[in-house]
Amino acid sequence: xxxxxxxxxxxxxxxxxxxxxxxxxxxxxxxxxxxxxxxxxxxxxxxxxxxxxxxxxxxxxxxxxxxxxxxxxxxxxxxxxxxxxxxxxxxxxxxxxxxxxxxxxxxxxxxxxxxxxxxxxxxxxxxxxxxxxxxxxxxxxxxxxxxxxxxxxxxxxxxxxxxxxxxxxxxxxxxxxxxxxxxxxxxxxxxxxxxxxxxxxxxxxxxxxxxxxxxxxxxxxx
Amino acid sequence: xxxxxxxxxxxxxxxxxxxxxxxxxxxxxxxxxxxxxxxxxxxxxxxxxxxxxxxxxxxxxxxxxxxxxxxxxxxxxxxxxxxxxxxxxxxxxxxxxxxxxxxxxxxxxxxxxxxxxxxxxxxxxxxxxxxxxxxxxxxxxxxxxxxxxxxxxxxxxxxxxxxxxxxxxxxxxxxxxxxxxxxxxxxxxxxxxxxxxxxxxxxxxxxxxxxxxxxxxxxxxxxxxxxxxxxxxxxxxxxxxxxxxxxxxxxxxxxxxxxxxxxxxxxxxxxxxxxxxxxxxxxxxxxxxxxxxxxxxxxxxxxxxxxxxxxxxxxxxxxxxxxxxxxxxx
Numbered sequence: 001x002x003x004x005x006x007x008x009x010x011x012x013x014x015x016x017x018x019x020x021x022x023x024x025x026x027x028x029x030x031x032x033x034x035x036x037x038x039x040x041x042x043x044x045x046x047x048x049x050x051x052x053x054x055x056x057x058x059x060x061x062x063x064x065x066x067x068x069x070x071x072x073x074x075x076x077x078x079x080x081x082x083x084x085x086x087x088x089x090x091x092x093x094x095x096x097x098x099x100x101x102x103x104x105x106x107x108x109x110x111x112x113x114x115x116x117x118x119x120x121x122x123x124x125x126x127x128x129x130x131x132x133x134x135x136x137x138x139x140x141x142x143x144x145x146x147x148x149x150x151x152x153x154x155x156x157x158x159x160x161x162x163x164x165x166x167x168x169x170x171x172x173x174x175x176x177x178x179x180x181x182x183x184x185x186x187x188x189x190x191x192x193x194x195x196x197x198x199x200x201x202x203x204x205x206x207x208x209x210x211x212x213x214x215x216x217x218x219x220x221x222x
Numbered sequence: 223x224x225x226x227x228x229x230x231x232x233x234x235x236x237x238x239x240x241x242x243x244x245x246x247x248x249x250x251x252x253x254x255x256x257x258x259x260x261x262x263x264x265x266x267x268x269x270x271x272x273x274x275x276x277x278x279x280x281x282x283x284x285x286x287x288x289x290x291x292x293x294x295x296x297x298x299x300x301x302x303x304x305x306x307x308x309x310x311x312x313x314x315x316x317x318x319x320x321x322x323x324x325x326x327x328x329x330x331x332x333x334x335x336x337x338x339x340x341x342x343x344x345x346x347x348x349x350x351x352x353x354x355x356x357x358x359x360x361x362x363x364x365x366x367x368x369x370x371x372x373x374x375x376x377x378x379x380x381x382x383x384x385x386x387x388x389x390x391x392x393x394x395x396x397x398x399x400x401x402x403x404x405x406x407x408x409x410x411x412x413x414x415x416x417x418x419x420x421x422x423x424x425x426x427x428x429x430x431x432x433x434x435x436x437x438x439x440x441x442x443x444x445x446x447x448x449x450x451x452x453x454x455x456x457x458x459x460x461x462x463x464x465x466x467x468x469x470x471x472x473x474x475x476x477x478x479x480x481x482x483x484x485x486x487x488x489x490x491x492x493x494x495x496x497x498x499x500x501x502x503x504x505x506x507x508x509x510x511x512x513x514x515x516x517x518x519x520x521x522x523x524x525x526x527x528x529x530x531x532x533x534x535x536x537x538x539x540x541x542x543x544x545x546x547x548x549x550x551x552x
Contacts, residue, residue: 010355016362023366054351080354081347082390082444084403102357102383104418105365172370181421184414186430218370 002116003027005046007037007063008078009055017050020105026112034058038066046073048115051095053079053086061093068094074115078103106182129164131222134208136164148206155185156199159192163212163222172219196220223286228279239271300325346393353386376422384420384455388517391448395524402528407443409481410435413470415443416450423458424468428485433471437479439549445525449533450483452518453545457485459514460507460543477551486542490535498535499523 004026008014018028031040034057041049049067053060064075077090080101087098097111129136135144141157143150152160162176173192180187187195196212203211213221229236243264250260293302303322309315360379364372413435417424424430457468466486473480490498494505501520508514519535526533530550537543 010359012359013355013362016359016366019366020362080351080358082350082387084444101354102361105362169368172368172373174370174373177425178421181425182418184418186417186424186432188429189426 001025001027002047003029003044004112005029005031005041005044005049007031007049007055007060008052010052020109021112024109037063038069041067041071041073047119048112049073049075050112051075051077053077053081053090061089064090064093064095074119076108076111076115104182106179129161131164131167132211134211136160143202143206145206145208150202150206152199152202155180155187155195156202158183158185159195159199163220167222170215170219170221174219176219223283225279228282232275239267243267300328343393346389350386350390350393357383357386380420380423381455384451387448388452388515388521391521391525392517395521402442402445404440404442404529406438407441407446408435409437409439409472409479412441412443412446413450413481416447416454419447420451420454420458423455427458428461428466428468431467431469433469435470435472435481437472437474439479441529441531441549445529449522449525449547450481452522453483456518457483457487457543460487460489461485462487462542475548479549479551481547481549482544483546484542484544489537489539489541489543491539495535495537499533 004021006014006017006021006028007030008017014030018030021028029044029046031037033040034055051060051064055063060077060079064077067073067075074096075094076097076099077086077095078099078101079086079090082100090098096115099108099111127137127139129138133145136142136157137144138157138161141152141154143152143160158180159176162171162179166175173189177187177189177192180192200209200212203209211222215221247260247264250263289302289306292306293299296302296305303318303325309318357379360375364376364379413432417430417432454468457466469482469484471482471484473482488507491506494503497503498505498519499522500516502516503520504514504516508516523533526547532548532550534546534548535543536546
């Protein structure tokens with residue numbers, strides 16, 4: 001499991017952020033104190049660091065250049081200031097990416113994922129997902145069950161991905177919509193229902209008629 | 223300065239000379255001097271006086287002309303005493319020192335206003351920075367929330383985000399040059415970013431028709447995203463009741479790229495079209511919709527001007543609005 005260190009002074013953001021990261025399969029750690037960040041990083045050895053610029057003892061830029069003295073751990077700067085100067089300083093001091101508050105959590109996750117991939121040189125960890133003998137291949141948009149294969153459209157793949165990554169729990173319609181819109185698929189509520197119906201038809205053709213369960217008024221579940 | 227004005231200004235000198243002449247003639251007559259020498263003396267007197275008057279008139283005229291040309295060439299006219307030499311006349315010198323004092327006190331006033339303005343701007347930036355903390359926290363909370371109770375709140379949160387951004391850009395709008403980074407940007411990426419940012423506002427209010435866009439333009443992606451965002455929000459605010467549609471497309475015209483953002487909303491009165499980019503102008507739609515600030519399009523225009531893009535709005539009441547941004551090539 002990959003470890004992310006969050007250096008952020010707002011305790012509420014820390015709590016929500018660690019929840020978000022943990023829900024997405026990352027391990028989260030925090031520095032013990034602001035004075036010992038560099039040694040904390042050596043001890044905890046995170047795979048990636050989320051660094052706020054405005055911090056109580058010394059600012060994020062100073063910390064970043066201190067970290068860069070003896071570590072190549074990827075750093076994503078997080079700041080509430082929208083200014084090109086900050087972005088420029090953070091990149092020139094050795095930061096790998098930059099995101100401004102209030103960020104879209106999906107974009108933050110995408111940035112983390114991309115950086116981790118680059119560092120570990122592995123392909124996307126989510127290319128295939130499986131649940132109850134059903135295999136979803138995201139890169140090819142195929143769903144495989146007992147030697148049967150069905151082809152899914154881009155939208156359908158994305159919907160199935162949402163359901164698979166949340167398997168065993170209800171996936172709210174709104175969350176599916178969020179994730180579609182984040183991927184630039186701008187559909188409305190009715191189109192989502194149409195897509196679900198179409199997926200169901202495809203699923204029954206390979207002997208999975210009740211794979212997707214409808215939770216009336218809330219969402220879907222597998 | 224006309225001759226008439228000059229003579230009027232020197233009227234006391236004339237009276238003095240005439241009185242002196244009369245007294246002189248009277249005295250010479252009493253002591254029994256002939257008329258001829260008196261006439262010669264008087265004419266020489268008048269000639270000398272005239273020559274002096276003409277000379278000083280020309281000199282003064284040239285001096286005034288010089289001062290006028292100096293002040294005309296100055297961008298900050300109140301700096302006139304800094305670029306002209308100390309004048310010769312006692313009167314002029316006195317006024318000159320007064321002017322210098324006045325200028326100094328005005329400079330102090332301007333500086334203090336500048337400081338106050340900079341402080342205020344800094345405060346707004348700081349405030350935006352602070353408010354972004356809780357906003358981030360709220361968005362993360364929504365993302366972590368599995369029950370869906372926070373879903374309706376996102377519509378409001380996105381609106382708050384937009385207003386906060388507007389405040390930031392307004393505070394910066396006077397010296398935006400510092401924060402501008404022109405580079406090649408893909409239009410579709412910026413448009414998509416603006417839509418994703420406002421996804422909860424757009425979803426369930428408008429149907430989107432986004433044409434495939436392949437063009438790249440030279441612009442600042444952050445500013446452009448803000449501009450497109452403002453136009454999209456307007457389309458949401460002033461949408462028609464049913465079947466609202468927002469289409470975004472690009473066109474190439476004479477090497478220029480045009481980005482069109484078209485809605486079928488309530489539109490704008492033709493009489494109000496020329497004023498929509500004015501600061502604080504809300505129009506009829508704004509008066510009916512109390513959330514109008516009259517700042518959105520004003521800022522769009524300001525930023526487009528700085529970026530060198532041309533922004534135009536066409537449309538009629540009841541027939542929707544089309545905003546076109548023209549990106550000039552090269």
